[in-house]
Amino acid sequence: MAPLDNNQSKKTNIIDTSIILVSVALAAFHLYTASFGILPGYAQSSVHWALVAAYILLTKPLKFKFGRAIDIIILSVTAYLTYYQFIIQEEMIFRSGIYTKFEVILSVLAILIAIEVARRVIGLILPVISVLFVAYALYGSHLVGLFKTINFSMNRIAPYLYTSTDGLYGQTLLVSAQFIFLFVLFGAILDLTGAGNFFVDIAFSLTGRSRGGPAQAAIYSSMLMGTINGSGAANVVTTGTFTIPLMKKVGFTPSMSGAIEAVASSGGQIMPPVMGAVAFLMSEITGIEYAAIAKASLIPAALYYLTLSSAVYLTARKENIPAIPKEELADFKKTFKAGWLYFVPLIILVVLLFKGFSPQRSAFGAIIATLVVGFIVDKERMKVKNFLKAFKSAADGIAPIAAACILAGVIMGVINLTGLGLKISGIIEGIAAGRLVVGLILAMLTSLVLGMGLPTSAAYMILAVLVAPAIISMGSSVLAAHLFILYFGALSTITPPVALSTFAAAGIAGANIWKTGIDSMKLAATGFIIPFIYVFNQELLLVGQPLEILIGLITATIGCILLAIALIGWFKHNISIISRILLFPCSIMLFVTNPFMVNILGSILATAILGIEFFVKKKKLAKS
Structure with a gap:
């Protein structure tokens, strides 16, 4: 033998x-x-x-x-x-x-x-x-x-x-070939230098003393890596391996731990500056400058993470999950001092992009900067065998994305050859009959279905041809329409029936898939609401008068917190299901920036609901 x-x-x-x-x-x-x-x-x-x-x-x-x-x-x-x-x-x-x-x-x-x-x-x-x-x-x-x-x-x-430029080797695969792989490689080399551990450590040092600290750390470390990564599911597998066990350890349920990671990783696809490389693709398709897309995306993405972070904090209070003792946490100053150079490649990337350099050149510059930082911070990590691991990790990361992109090319080619895109847009417009709200609901459902199982970039490319024209023809701006389909293309990774990010997170957490899916949908609620708002009120896209933008930002922030309270059912104490149901529309009213009276009415109703809750609770305590 x-x-x-x-x-x-x-x-x-x-x-x-x-x-x-x-x-x-x-x-x-x-x-x-x-x-x-x-x-x-x-x-x-x-x-x-x-x-x-x-x-x-x-x-x-x-x-x-x-x-x-x-x-x-x-x-x-x-x-x-x-x-x-x-x-x-x-x-x-x-x-x-x-x-x-x-x-x-x-x-x-x-x-x-x-x-x-x-x-x-x-x-x-x-x-x-x-x-x-x-x-x-x-x-x-x-x-x-x-x-x-x-x-x-x-x-x-x-x-x-x-x-054809719409076929196998056309625009869809070219996005993977020109943009996405370089950012996947950037992420792999960044991780090789120890930056991944640093981002987790710095997030823990900042959030660990708050309730649910490991979950907050998971949110922001996954956001940082997710914006570079072109796939929410891939990011779950990368960062979730570390963050999910830590969340479970401090008291979060397996399903909630998996849901937090899935929602945080998927949100990275809508977070500037990179947005999973979709920002560059959107710029090419729409003709809108990259800087304008990144600027418009910032507030909606920030509100998405604010709701998630608030929901995690309220869950920790509701379930009485303790904060991590100070002595068990890394000191922020020492952690930052030891690894602050890891921020340099990210800063260089952003600066190059906003200076007008191509995404390829910007990514190349960031990779070179990462290598320099790696040799300065920890020369021992910069060995040939570790580089080979990083290259293999990058190949692992790009394989499913490129595979999805080349098949998206088949779909795009057939759509253009047969004129199917115009037909589907026509069907959406026909059913909506000029009513933009109905058209947006149909576009949302279409985006969630067509985006299932696809990396965000591939999903966006298909939706840009099939769905965006219908929304634009009914009155939406080009920027709002394309951001709308991007959001729901990204969220398709956490919605059934093919919720790849949710399935991956549930597997790591050892949780029930459907329970994890329900928790994910709750935590990502803002992502389902905001796109409808900014199509009508573009202040959240930083379009409009400065005062209107400021007021819209303040009221939307309050709306995010109210939405988290309604979803989790806790604010100082457990609140009734009736109050939670009533708070939900109040929170949505605070997202609406025009007319302003809707904000005021939502604020008054929410204040009254929470006031009644406190009064009833106080009365019960007095009786007991």
Whole structure:
């Protein structure tokens, strides 16, 4: 048996070495193209996918006999597809739809390989949806009514998806290739230097003495990492491994611990400056400057986290969860002094972005700054083996995102080829009949369904084509409409039936999935309300007169606190279910900035409800 064991060991070593080499090549390629070697979009996307697909095939092999041989064939074909993109892609576009049989076969293989490779890292949902979209393009001419299409053959569909800027290697995958991977790599290298531990420690030192301190620390450390990460679910797995056990340890229930982490990680996708790299994509699609998008996103994101933080504090008081003793906490001054340099790469990133540098150059500059800081703060961490781990971690992080993006390209391609986007927008407009509120509700439901199982960037790209035009045509501003669909695309990771962030958090917490899901929906309530508000009242997007913006910010802050009280059911003492139900609309009234009388009425009603609660409680105590 010894020779067999040796052979098996050699195979394992070869595979492990290949995985490392592909991870290094992936990082090197993107660092090079972000700094010196700018490539055309189709070339950037195809090389990116070839390397990511190779990584997936090596790490997620077929398990049956000859599975490895099939994987090698798939890998070889993928490499050839990339090569063919380089030598013939531009020529194929100029041929205006005339393709050889060989090119049609190559195009079909590109689609099939993308579906199979993606299946291995993101499951069946999106691959099945992609197949259904291709089937719609192929057989849509047999339908009747609004969804009927003209006749498309596979000879037309496959090459279009292979060569079009809306297809496999088009805009959706290009976002992963140009923006997202660099920020995933930035996060991995930042973590390598010890910054991840520092952010958790600094958050604990600031919040640990308050009720529910570990949960507050989890919120803000997950927010910091989540804004860089392109996937809420991936961020849950990264930071939740540390934060969820700590929350459980101090007294939070498993389901609440998982929900806090899921909601905090998903919120990172809407928090400037990076917003999971969606901010840059939104800028390209809408033509709105990045700085304007980041500025407009700040207040809604801050209110989202304020509600979450308030709800956690009230939960800790309600469940009598103690604060962490001072002697068990790290000293803030000492912690900050030891690791303040970790903030430098983040500051450089923000400065470069606001100075107008491209996201690629900004991320590259931040990565270089991170390396310098790493060598200054802790040289021992900056070893080759740790760099290899960081590169592999970055490849792990980008694999499901790139896989989802390439399949989103299939969906986007079919939408544009068949005109389905206009049809869905038309259906939303038709049902809404010009009523913007109804249109927004339909857009919300569509966004939650279409966004399920997708990284935020991929979800946003699909929704920008299918849903945003309908909202805009009914009277919303372009910025508000695109932020609206972004919010619900991000929140789809915590809403059933495919709540990836919730499922991941529940798994780490050892909690019931549905209980964790219900808690997540409660904690993320502001995220479901604010988008409706800023479509009508853009003061929360920092658009308007300074005084109106200030008043809107103050009343919305009070509204967040009232909303947290209504959701948790505690304010100095437990409050009745009737009062909680009544406080909910009062909190929403405080979000509305125009007319101002709505704010005043909401404030008066909320004050009366809480006053009655205190009076009744005081009377009960007097009797007892």
